[in-house]
Amino acid sequence: MAEVHCVDCPLRRLPLFMSNSAQEIALVQSFKQREIRFNAGALVIQEGQTDASLFTLLEGWAFRFKTLSDGRRQILNFLLPGDFIGVQQKMADVAAHGVMALTDTVLCVFQRAALWELHRQSPTLGFNITWLTASEESLVDEKLLSVGRRTAEERIAALLVQLFHQAAARQTAPVADGVAFPLTQQEIADALGLSLVHTNKTLRKLERRGLHRIENGCLYLHDEVALKHAADMYGPGGVGGPSNRPLI
Numbered sequence: 001m002a003e004v005h006c007v008d009c010p011l012r013r014l015p016l017f018m019s020n021s022a023q024e025i026a027l028v029q030s031f032k033q034r035e036i037r038f039n040a041g042a043l044v045i046q047e048g049q050t051d052a053s054l055f056t057l058l059e060g061w062a063f064r065f066k067t068l069s070d071g072r073r074q075i076l077n078f079l080l081p082g083d084f085i086g087v088q089q090k091m092a093d094v095a096a097h098g099v100m101a102l103t104d105t106v107l108c109v110f111q112r113a114a115l116w117e118l119h120r121q122s123p124t125l126g127f128n129i130t131w132l133t134a135s136e137e138s139l140v141d142e143k144l145l146s147v148g149r150r151t152a153e154e155r156i157a158a159l160l161v162q163l164f165h166q167a168a169a170r171q172t173a174p175v176a177d178g179v180a181f182p183l184t185q186q187e188i189a190d191a192l193g194l195s196l197v198h199t200n201k202t203l204r205k206l207e208r209r210g211l212h213r214i215e216n217g218c219l220y221l222h223d224e225v226a227l228k229h230a231a232d233m234y235g236p237g238g239v240g241g242p243s244n245r246p247l248i
Contacts, residue, residue, distance in 0.1 A: 003035045004058065004108075009247070011058070011082050016169040017247040018128075027122055028248060031114035038062075038101040045086065045099040052095050053109050055085040056248050060105030061182055065190070066097045075191035077139050078102070078163065078183075081170050084132045084248045087115065103182045110248075118248075128246030135245065147193045150232065152202045155192040157231035160212055164221050178218030206230065 004010070006029040011017055020028075035058065038044055044062060045052045057079050064076040076097060079085060085099055085107070111117075119126030142162070146155040167179035183191075189199040206212055211227045213220040221227060 005029060006032060009058070011170075011247055014082075014170060014172075016245060017082060018244050020125075020247070024122055024125055027118065027125065031110045031117065033109045033111055036107050036109050038105045038107070040101055040103050040105075042101045043098060044101055044105075044107065045095050045097075047095060047098040049095045051112075052086050053112060054087070054114055055107040055109055057081050057083045057085060058106040058108050061102040061180075062099055062105055063102055063187070063191075064097050064099050073190050074193070075187060077136065077143060078166075078191070080166050082245070082247050083136075084129065087129065087133050102187070125246075125248065128248065131246055132248070143191070152192075152194055152198050153206065154231050155194065156188065156199065156202050157206060157211070157227050158233055159188065159192060160206075160219065160221070161224065161227055161231055161233060164219055164224075167219070175221075178215075178220045180217065181214055181219035182217055 006025050007022075012019070033053075038060075044055065047067065059081060062079040062083075062085070064079065065073050066076065067073045079099070115129065118129060139162075142158070146158055150158065163181065163183075164175075164179055167181065168175045171179060185199050185203065186196055188194075188203075189196050192199070194202075203214070206227070207214075209226070211221070211223050211230065213222065
């Protein structure tokens with residue numbers, strides 16, 4: 001399959017992403033090396049890897065994670081199309097976390113030097129990378145709040161609302177038809193610090209109350225207001241970020 005030129009990237013047509021000048025897009029294209037595909041379950045970046053590239057997730061879902069010596073895994077956050085991957089690894093000698101493909105994915109691969117050159121040649125793109133890194137940090141902060149203080153019901157409700165909004169912003173189909181939701185219950189449990197049994201029971205409890213439905217890989221929110229209340233989410237914060245975000 002032919003690779004997508006940055007100027008023709010389908011993500012740029014989505015209202016979610018900010019527009020770039022022709023010069024900025026050409027600069028990003030100059031650092032793009034290729035596109036690479038990973039099957040679901042494949043490692044994109046290994047923990048401790050020293051030569052990881054920079055990526056933009058073009059298609060599919062992935063997640064960042066850390067593991068303990070006995071194999072226990074904590075999913076740090078989920079990655080959706082348009083997310084920029086690998087900045088943290090450039091700040092240290094090795095990758096402090098791994099990245100795994102949740103579904104079949106396509107990623108744009110950038111030169112390792114692109115991070116510094118984008119900052120040097122385009123302050124706007126450099127700021128955009130900083131913005132994306134700060135936005136990812138805010139999502140991890142929200143996850144820490146969930147794991148540290150929210151009940152199991154609040155954790156799961158918050159995750160459903162957040163991922164619904166993130167997925168909806170990346171599709172053109174009406175949200176009434178549902179949004180992509182490829183997570184298994186084990187992945188939900190690993191993201192929220194819950195047991196698989198507790199996750200299953202809580203999901204069923206919320207569904208019986210008519211708040212949501214997960215069916216055939218899609219998530220439907222039937223009562224978002226009540227689901228936000230169940231998550232103890234008030235105001236605009238923690239839902240899914242602002243309506244516009246940069247795209248590298």
